[in-house]
Amino acid sequence: MHSFGYRLNGLLTFAVTILALMCAITSLSDNFNTPSPSAEIKIMNINWFQKQPQGHDEVSLTMNVSADLQSLFTWNTKQVFIFVAAEYETRKNSLNQVSLWDAIIPAKEHAKFWIHTSNKYRFVDQGNNLRGKKFNLTLHWHVMPKTGKMSADKIVLTGYSLPEEYR
Amino acid sequence: MGWIGDTVDSIKSIQIRQLLTQVVSLGMIVTSALIIWKGLMCVTGSESPVVVVLSGSMEPGFKRGDILFLHMSKDPIRAGEIVVFNIDGREIPIVHRVIKVHERQDTGEVDVLTKGDNNYGDDRLLYAQGQQYLQRHHIMGRAVGFLPYVGWVTIIMTEKPIIKYILIGALGLLVITSKD
Numbered sequence: 192m193h194s195f196g197y198r199l200n201g202l203l204t205f206a207v208t209i210l211a212l213m214c215a216i217t218s219l220s221d222n223f224n225t226p227s228p229s230a231e232i233k234i235m236n237i238n239w240f241q242k243q244p245q246g247h248d249e250v251s252l253t254m255n256v257s258a259d260l261q262s263l264f265t266w267n268t269k270q271v272f273i274f275v276a277a278e279y280e281t282r283k284n285s286l287n288q289v290s291l292w293d294a295i296i297p298a299k300e301h302a303k304f305w306i307h308t309s310n311k312y313r314f315v316d317q318g319n320n321l322r323g324k325k326f327n328l329t330l331h332w333h334v335m336p337k338t339g340k341m342s343a344d345k346i347v348l349t350g351y352s353l354p355e356e357y358r
Numbered sequence: 359m360g361w362i363g364d365t366v367d368s369i370k371s372i373q374i375r376q377l378l379t380q381v382v383s384l385g386m387i388v389t390s391a392l393i394i395w396k397g398l399m400c401v402t403g404s405e406s407p408v409v410v411v412l413s414g415s416m417e418p419g420f421k422r423g424d425i426l427f428l429h430m431s432k433d434p435i436r437a438g439e440i441v442v443f444n445i446d447g448r449e450i451p452i453v454h455r456v457i458k459v460h461e462r463q464d465t466g467e468v469d470v471l472t473k474g475d476n477n478y479g480d481d482r483l484l485y486a487q488g489q490q491y492l493q494r495h496h497i498m499g500r501a502v503g504f505l506p507y508v509g510w511v512t513i514i515m516t517e518k519p520i521i522k523y524i525l526i527g528a529l530g531l532l533v534i535t536s537k538d
Contacts, residue, residue: 196532214505270419272475274457276437283463288437290457295418295475312480317460317469331438333455335419340503343438 217267218339224265230258230330230346232275238309240321240357248321250314250353256292256330257305263334264299271296272333277314278347279326289314291328323355365531403430404499409442409451410509415474416440416453423510426453428499435459435468435494440501443472446486451498454481460491468494 238251256275263271274293281287291310296302331345398407411424420426428442435441437459442451457480458471469491473480482490515522 218503272419272455274438284460285463285466286459286461288459290437293457293475297418312457333438333440336504338505341440341501345438 214338218336221265221267221334221336221339221342224262226260226262226344228258228260228263228332228346230256230260230348232256232328232330232348234328234351235307237354237358240354242319242357243315246319248316248319250321251309252291252314253307253309254291254328255305255307258303258330260296260302260332261299263332264302267336267339269335269337271302272335274331276329276331277326277351278329279324281316281318281320281324283318283320287317288329289316321353322357323353325350325352327351402428402499404428404442406442406451406498409453410512411453412450412513413474415477416455417476419475420453420504421506423508423513424504424506425509425512426501427503427505429502430497430499434461434466435470435497435500441470441472442498442501443492443496444498445484445489445496452481452484453501458491470494470497 233255234252235255236253238253240248240250243249254275258273260271260273272293272295274290276288276290278286278288290312291314292308293311294306296304327347327349328351329345329347331343333341333343335341395407399405401407407428409426409428411420411422411426414422426440426442435456437456440453440455442453444451452472454472454474454477456470457473458469460469461467470493471480471482471491485492515525
């Protein structure tokens with residue numbers, strides 16, 4: 192009953208149980224955080240707007256993204272993954288979401304930022320429906336914790352539109 | 359030296375009834391683990407509710423050896439979600455993020471494009487020949503939570519099977535030689 196094996200087994204079981212409990216409590220502590228993020232995106236320029244050889248529309252644009260996401264960080268946050276997506280509707284598709292740019296924010300100090308960039312990923316439609324298209328730009332963020340439950344949310348910015356003609 | 363002698367003695371002194379009791383209790387442990395696993399599959403709606411991250415394509419968020427908890431609900435798949443999917447013809451599931459969604463007006467079916475956070479390009483190179491998008495039936499679940507480092511046990515056991523055999527052998531020996 193008191194052999195080395197039994198003691199080791201009891202110790203290990205206890206240690207693993209306590210560790211699991213600590214991870215769960217750490218994750219629960221994230222629920223006490225009420226985030227209040229803000230963001231603004233301005234499209235500075237439509238660089239070009241063409242129909243590809245395969246028949247799909249493609250746009251290249253430059254935008255200015257500024258955001259303050261510092262309130263999303265807690266002691267249990269490892270990083271926040273953010274991306275900007277264009278969302279629009281076409282005749283065939285009720286929803287299209289195309290990610291244009293993403294970044295990883297590793298720490299709270301980097302969470303208040305301003306960036307001037309062209310789209311990192313190609314803005315290609317499934318078809319050629321983009322002429323004169325109205326679309327929303329959404330800034331999504333994904334909070335990845337050191338341990339536990341992940342959470343994600345977004346800000347929707349409306350009122351953007353593409354030119355009527357290719358250029 | 360005395361320990362080896364004790365082990366040999368205890369193996370020699372095993373009676374049938376005692377042996378059967380031990381076999382049944384071992385069976386109970388194995389089946390209750392199976393029940394918990396299948397129960398998790400039902401609750402999360404996913405074929406494999408827990409996966410181990412095997413590659414570094416989602417660093418620094420998920421490192422090799424982390425485990426992910428999956429959940430599959432009927433909610434539509436949206437950009438930004440981290441999904442686990444299987445490619446036809448490949449057995450290892452891949453954990454990447456959705457970057458493009460095209461949802462049909464009439465049927466509600468989706469075409470989804472994924473990319474690993476740490477990869478330069480999207481996953482079209484990984485998909486099957488001629489496949490441009492993933493559909494819902496390829497996706498096994500969404501990642502909703504994670505635990506760091508715990509998956510290393512699985513990785514070590516898969517990549518060095520000798521350790522798996524040693525562990526099972528040692529457990530078997532423990533069960534046979536235990537006095538209760």
